[in-house]
Amino acid sequence: MPYYPDQRFASRLISFTRECLLPESAVGRVRVKDGALVDIRDVVAKGFMPSRLHIIEAAEILGLKDKANVDRMLLVDRGQMVKEKTPIAGKDRKKGKRILAPTQGMIVKTDPLSGRIIFREQPQMINLQAGVQGEVVRYYPNRGVGIQAVGAIVQGVWGNNDSQHISTLKIEPKDGIESIITDQFDTNFRGAIVVTYRPLKRISLELASQQNIIGIIAPSMDADLIALAEEVPTSLMLTEGFGQMTMNHETFSMLKEFDGYQVTIDAYQPRPWEPRRPEVIISRIAPADSHPPAPNFKIQLAVGMTVRVTQQPFLGQLGTVQSLPLKTQKIQNGLRVPVANVQLIAGERVNIPLTDLELVGR
């Protein structure tokens, strides 16, 4: 039976579709149409996170005999943002019985049966930027769009806080990320997205956010740093996983080539039912005579393909599929499972469970 492996891209020039979506719990609207051309900083969707609602007994406060009249007493429009203590209902804006806005926010509803006003505190607004140059090719009502673009892309396995930043990519100094946040803080890294090939430490994360490094691309970190990572404003993307793994050579080499480029980091925290991955994107213009390949998501695993192993002890290693045995094979730990025989870059030939292989893109 054919096997369709997972794909996680690390490509220098590829045609890809970037899913640009508001958080699932946000209430929002898409601001661009299918087929629209967008630039990196264009807002493609706007939304807000649901905020606290207040029930105001308006008919009672205003002494209305007929509760249905509450609607007529409004001094501001529904949906109109008002400041705290702004009169929102009453006969007169300046005198008499009035209802003041309990906080900055808006009226979302009046109920003629109960004579109430429902008021929403000012929500946290989200302006979702495209993050890439490209064309809108998919439309998710109220959530966002898919944008077809050309460029380099590195997909990670985990992001810390769903934040997205656009800035300059910098490779960490020889002595590691900690060395740029010592007493002699190197201003070159302020506001940058920094790549480190070493596992991230608690101290690096704390200092990076203090020193205004807005993004970090790291191979791994221990899972007990998750809570801290979720708190800091820095966008963080892990390329390998949780633990003490270094970045695989291929990914680090590629990122090194883009040192100094403007990149978009999307520190999306993966959720199993969402069609997204955390990623770093470098928008590029394809040479006139070339057509960057588009990924084939429906590709079957075949002999000769380059794959990445996703489990210890070979985690992150690239290799080439040598054969695909028809029958299950015994692996190192005694399990008997469907495997591919893979020649790792170091030369070793090993049987790897099919489920532990990913394609890295073309």
Place this chain on the structure above:
Amino acid sequence: MSPSFNGSILAIDVGSVNTRAVLIDQVDGIYRLIARGEGRTTIGYPIHDIRIGVERVLSDMGGASKRETLDEAGNIIQPETEDHTGVDMIVATTTAGRPMRVVIVGLTLETSIASAYKALSTVFADVVDVIHLNDHRSEEERLNVIVHNSPDLILLVGGFEDNQRPRSLQPLIDVVRLSVEIIDAEIRPQVLYAGVSHLHPDLMKSFDKLTRLHVIDNIRPSLHQENLIDVSKALGRAYTEYKSRSGGGFEWLGQQSASGILPTSHNYNIINQYFAHSRQVNAITIDIGSSVSVLASSIDGQNEMLVDTYIGLGHHALELLQQVDAKKLEAYLPFHAHENELMNYAMNKTLRPASIPINSRNLFIEHAFLLGAAQDLIARMIETRGLSKQDGGLPVQLIIGSGSAFTETGNPAYDMLLLIDAIQPIGICQIITDPYAIIPALGAMAQSNPSAAVQVLEGDNLSRLGTVISMSGEVSKHSKAMSIQITDAKGKVTKYMLMAGELLKVPISADEQVKVQISLARGGHINGKQKLSLKVQGGLAGIIFDARGRSIQYGENVTERASNIPLWIHQMTGNELFTVPERWLENLSTPKTDEIRSPESTILTPEDISRYDDDDSLNFDEFFDGLEQDDDLSIDDAVDADEDLRNLFN
């Protein structure tokens, strides 16, 4: 479908990691499994359309069986044509994607809300909050709870039928209506009302044109009455509707199946009850999936169903770790876990839920998670039912293992070991697995076509792994625990001796029945007996003798566990005995020489046996001469299975 339906059935189960399909049709008047297929579920990145995964599985299945089920547009051909293209019926089940988020709104926790929880345990739902009269929340707080949880369904319950005007429910209905009005029309929740019936007209009026309203009979018409069946069915409809509008291709799948998309979990309960009822045994079905874990039990005629949408080995591995606690999981490990090791492992599994361990260390962790999850479910079942363990284990005679964790080690004896350790049965217990994941499909089919379901169940479509005979009680460590004599159909006799704390696998095939005579050392017993003789059916693994006692003691410290756990795996699988590296035991006391056990139990020579003759309780000749009559405990008695299942549903 009418009871006389005799067409072909295609069952599709879309799990969070794997999509499986089975084609069932009549051959010589009996329903059989004709073809099956399995592949990865295509939800999430990059395709986010389960249809692709289903099409792949059906295409592969069609190629292998020479029976096409898809038309050129990728839809499933219905009904079946004369040239055997297509199928007559489709049953679709799923646990993929986000569970249906539910807010329960009711009067009291002890009555209607308790019933609501029971009904919800049959579907793939996640209760995100409960609002009730005594929750000490203001109306405004309740409004915020509902709106901020963004539920897919609000389940409204409360009031007894003899109370014609339970005014207390009205304010709760009002806050539900207000919340629904405020929630953006595109994402408004469905409302399922299963409260006092006289409010039906008011309710219809209140929610008219506002959202999808399901109104059904009262879930708790009186204190002593529960109406769970209607509510479960309505929840099934609500689930189908939720899945159909949640994108990802579920709408397409729902359209293909006349019964919509059914939650998988309820079907385990149906099949477990069938086996328990038809074989007159206590039975447990267990599936620890990637994102959902299910335990269905029928013990002493009482049925219990636990669905936990928060613990699993893949997507919900972190939640599993948090629920079970790292310390408990370490009790299943033959090494000292590094700081963060279990949490790192869990997080990596959530990121790549389909991955399986390559090295031994990670496999030990994977199985610790599996056993921890199973024991957690069992502990909760025991608590819910007010049961107590017997002799440290569970009095079950049949275990059904489902899901890849229990069925895909590639070695039936290994699967069996995991299931024995997960459930820890006492006495004599048959173990079967569902490698093709047909139980969800058959459970769904059974509701409309019990004959087909029974015929497939009683065919060879489940894997009979074998029978485990487990010793209870206490026998001194490293001493002889069981002497065993097996007489095969041709009269050939083989004798074995099993040490306390060890396992013995005797390969007896599934179609073979042998006579087993056992004598136990002082302190040990099987179902209260020290000597017994019985006929036992074999299986893919054979017959397992378990002298580890109950509950299973993995070892008081890591050194003991490092000795026991690899030994048990070795004794069951025949794989090379894994030696735990010294560095894995860092910071722990080194084992004393006399604590190290012999590597395995062995078939005994007459000389060996004569050495054991000093021990009264283990004298083979005396014991076997003294037995006059077989105590036949075979659990494979023929039953009128079809009739049983019909009765069950009626």
